[in-house]
């Protein structure tokens with residue numbers, strides 16, 4: 001699959017499957033299994049995997065474009081897709097001890113029949129996902145693990161979870177290991193339904209692992225090397241992906257606002273809202289400027305990831321921090337410009353507004369990113 005073919009497929013899934021049901025799924029808090037099927041059938045679940053497992057081997061540029069396209073139609077599904085791509089990337093980067101065992105799963109992902117996700121955040125360490133408080137305990141076959149994972153996107157709808165825990169012999173707070181835990185593993189359960197303010201249709205529920213047996217060939221990283229995988233494999237793609245979701249939300253907010261300003265009338269003046277009020281036109285213009293600014297930031301991050309250099313990690317941190325704020329700002333302006341019609345849920349703007357608030361609180365949160373950026377500028381160690 002080429003870049004253009006992937007984006008076309010994403011556009012088709014977005015217009016045929018996501019857009020028609022996004023509003024209703026949001027209202028009901030319903031996870032869209034049709035969306036996952038469509039993503040699988042279109043070959044998008046294996047977008048970034050290598051060709052030898054049936055993937056398309058495409059890079060950050062295509063990934064970002066696909067993410068933004070999906071998010072413009074339904075940010076809940078886009079986030080399901082993002083967490084899957086991250087799960088797949090982590091499984092694909094497994095160390096040699098797991099390579100043979102995970103190969104069939106990677107082929108299932110390549111064939112569009114396997115959805116994965118990340119289960120990092122824990123009730124005990126909250127948004128500090130790099131410091132799990134759960135610890136794996138070694139036994140004859142591998143490890144056994146008990147953990148309380150506080151939010152896991154697609155919980156109950158995946159075939160596998162990529163789970164973090166402190167390594168059995170780890171001594172520091174970031175000495176974690178990553179494990180691949182098949183959904184049918186005894187002791188793994190979804191403990192509560194998901195009922196969020198936004199991203200309501202992505203089943204970001206808590207899961208519990210109660211004394212789960214994990215064989216050594218499902219250990220994805222060396223002991224204590226989970227933290228490096230989080231930084232090197234997950235963080236760049238996660239930050240690019242969440243920024244692209246924010247861009248999709250901004251684009252949808254601009255489009256929805258344009259439609260409303262053209263369609264809603266002051267009948268007594270014989271004009272549309274947009275024709276009548278310069279203040280609304282100015283606010284719309286600000287939304288467009290911010291949206292295009294975010295798009296340029298994402299293009300820059302893609303370039304940095306494709307040709308890594310000294311500033312790349314800084315851009316990784318900055319882009320997600322900026323994107324979270326921009327999405328909140330653009331969708332908030334859309335709420336104001338579209339007035340009572342948006343407030344009364346006559347338009348899709350309020351869904352975009354609620355969805356946009358997730359980006360800044362998903363770890364690394366906007367505040368933590370600022371803390372990291374400030375420390376790195378001052379030469380202070382981050383951890």
Ligand SMILES: Cc1cc2nc3c(=O)[nH]c(=O)nc-3n(C[C@H](O)[C@H](O)[C@H](O)COP(=O)(O)OP(=O)(O)OC[C@H]3O[C@@H](n4cnc5c(N)ncnc54)[C@H](O)[C@@H]3O)c2cc1C
Nearest residue numbers: 118119120121126127151152153204361362363365367371
């Ligand atoms: C919709 C959704 C989907 C999610 N999906 C997943 C998933 O699939 N997998 C997964 O592992 N996790 C997932 N998460 C969890 C997410 O990544 C965060 O861990 C979670 O949102 C943190 O919430 P908290 O209340 O624990 O934050 P807290 O840690 O309690 O933070 C509270 C506030 O303190 C601020 N803060 C915390 N630490 C610092 C610091 N050092 N410096 C400055 N400010 C700080 C935060 O920015 C925040 O404003 C999801 C969350 C949401 C909302």
